[in-house]
């Protein structure tokens with residue numbers, strides 16, 4: 001088994017896929033093989049597979065985007081751009097939580113590569129009536145990488161997400177503060193967040209910030225257990 005990380009966020013559109021793509025590309029440039037999974041994907045249309053999260057992750061890992069390769073890293077795909085519980089219900093389906101956990105465990109264990117598991121939405125998006133992403137994180141027991149934004153209100157969302165994860169012993173290993181469009185800026189966000197996040201390493205990533213992503217990727221590799 002290679003090293004694996006679960007990538008979650010304070011909310012949707014915060015930059016989970018962007019950060020995962022950046023890590024995958026940077027690690028591959030350093031000679032590391034990387035596999036990325038997007039086990040649960042809503043808002044998916046097969047005609048736009050390459051723009052989907054799974055398609056973007058496959059490309060970042062140097063793999064072709066086909067219906068088959070998308071299905072292989074993203075078994076739970078739903079059309080509606082809703083939380084997975086609702087998107088599944090609209091198709092008369094549901095996510096079998098035990099199957100989801102077992103599938104992820106198997107994929108992580110059988111891989112010799114570094115594995116990035118992208119969650120869905122934020123930390124507490126419902127997967128079904130009993131489980132949210134948080135239960136998924138607990139069950140997988142992987143180091144958690146939390147992506148937060150710099151939009152106004154983002155600091156509270158970040159601290160709320162950290163509190164929710166801490167409550168169940170899943171404190172993030174690292175937080176990536178990823179600059180939002182029209183936000184209050186990285187410096188303001190970091191200055192506000194840092195004093196409240198005593199021991200958690202925080203990384204700042206600007207807009208289209210290739211060096212920032214590169215530094216982040218190098219740092220995570222350096223801190224590999």
Ligand SMILES: Nc1ncnc2c1ncn2[C@@H]1O[C@H](COP(=O)(O)OP(=O)(O)O)[C@@H](O)[C@H]1O
Pocket residue numbers: 009011012013014015016017018019178179205206207208209
């Ligand atoms: N730092 C950034 N610089 C430029 N574009 C970004 C950055 N972070 C995110 N984006 C873009 O913003 C959009 C939403 O980010 P995405 O990674 O898809 O969020 P999530 O996976 O959390 O839903 C995507 O088009 C992504 O490429």
Ligand SMILES: [Mg+2]
Pocket residue numbers: 016017018053118
């Ligand atoms: Mg995404």
